[in-house]
Every structure is written in C-alpha cells, then in structure tokens.
Amino acid sequence: MAELLASLTPRQQQQTEALVALQQQETHWHADLPVLILERCWLRLQSVSVADLAGVLPPDSSAEAPELVRFRELRQQGLDHFEAEEICWQEFGRLDCSQALRRFWEAQERGNHGWTFSAYLHLLERYRQQLLAEGPTPIPLLILARQGSAEHHRLQWCWP
Template sequence: MVKTAPAASLKLTPRLEQELARFLQLQQLEQHWHGGLPVLLLDRCWLRLQALAVERLAAELPPDCTAAAPELESFRRCCRDGLSPAAAEAHCWREFGEESCRLALKRHWQAQERGHHGWTLQAYLAFLDRYRHAFAMAGPRPLPLLVLARSGSAEAHRILWLVAP
C-alpha cells in the first residue's frame, strides 16, 4: 500500500524546496479539476523532481493491475460465495479457459516478485479520488508529491499532500 506521510518528514535541498514552492504557488491558481493538474514525482536517489500532468501519471508510473484480472476477480468472488478453492478454480477454468487462468496468475506473481512499491490499481484510483475531491472543497489546493521508493527496495512509494502556508 502506498503510504501517505506529512510533508515535514521530507528533507530537501534548497533548490528542490524552491521548485516545490513555485509549484505550490501555481497550484493555488487552479480552480477546477482537470487532467493537466500537476503531480510531482521525487526521485530521492538522483535528487530529481519531475512535474507531470495527472492524466500522464498512469503512463509514467503504471499501477500494478494484475490483481484485478477478470480471472482472479472471478476466483475471489466464487470463494466469497462459498465455493472451495478447487471448485472456484474449476469454475474459472470453464469460464475463461485453463491457460488464461494460469497466465493471469503467472502475471500476478511476477508482478509481486518485481515489486510495485504499493502502487496498485486500487492505490492509484484512491489517489485520483482524493486529488479530485480536494478541488471540491474550499480552501488551499493541495499539491501531491509522490516520493518514489528506492529501486530494489521493499519500501512503498509515499504520497505527500503539500499545502501552501
């Protein structure tokens, strides 16, 4: 799961702090939700701050959606409905085909092994919902900053919601 953390937990260089301040000022000028709103990505290893439009986020940082494969969703639904795992598997094989079910499971486990730092389809959709909801509220507009997990680590990406002072 992607973690949400307070901005105070972030240590930045003066240059990055200036960039953040500039983006925060620009964010306050926005009045309505739209796909061009900025999302900041911070790569701590390279001290690189990148701004991209929210509509480009999924292309630049694809969420892991392997758990949402129809074959796996059907299996989980069958188990929730009381079928044994073996009966649920047989049902899915009839519905989708044995090879399709095995491929969906293989993709899911490969994604788990590669790691997604908590950036799943569910986390991505929750992020979008929170960002969109922030524009329906009165007051300062928060600016999301995704602090990317270090490559090869098991840590999760962190989302900081920055607000101008």
C-alpha cells in the first residue's frame, strides 16, 4: 500500500488509512462497506458504498443481454452461426436480437475500460471473501483509466 499511498495527496492518504483502519472492525458483509475510486486525472479520491458502486460507476452489461447469452450457448452446443441466429430470432424476435447486438457493438466502440458486469461481480465476490477470511481486511480501490485511452481500470487492494 505504500507505493499506492505515495501517489495520493496527503489528505487522500489520511482518508485511505482511516478507512482501512475502520475496515478492520467489520465482521460481516453488508451494503455500506466502502469502495474507493481514484480519478487520477483530477486527483479525486471518492469513497462509495458497495450498494452505490454500480450507480456511480455503471458496469457494461451489454454482453450479458439474454439474446447474446443464448446465442453463445447455442454456438457452444455446436450449432453454426446461422442456426444459432435463427433460433435466437424465433425465441426473442429479430428486432430485440438486433438491438442487443447494436448495444453491444456501441459499448465496444465507446470502450468500457474493462469495467464489465463480470468484472463488477468479481470485485464484489473477492471483497466478500476477503472480508469473511481471517486476518486483516483490505478495501478495494478502483483506479480509473484515463478517458479516451484503451487502458483498463485497475483494481488494487488497500491493506492495513
């Protein structure tokens, strides 16, 4: 954590250390646990609750659309592209399939910096596991990628 703290302002370092110290008193998983978000360009460190994280930093769930999930399942079952597409059109309708695919493509063009629904769920699960494990409990810190860059948001853990 020393390397991470060195990149923060003195006030942010104190804020982080205080939150990490408070975290050590937690013994159960709940929605008010803190998640830190660092916007490097603005030198802004924000603490949000687990409950508010998806609202503050919405994960890209376009790949999780039921139409696309079903298409991938059919392809994994061995159906060719056209057969899988035809079945999805029958089950969901051609318009809904097209809209799901368009939303996915638009999200790919915009970029999501790796902050997908899967990454969001992974953070929550790992946080929960670390909280319930014996020993010190860290706080997750999401370091946001610079806008317009192809880099991913980075997840680090602030340990006591």
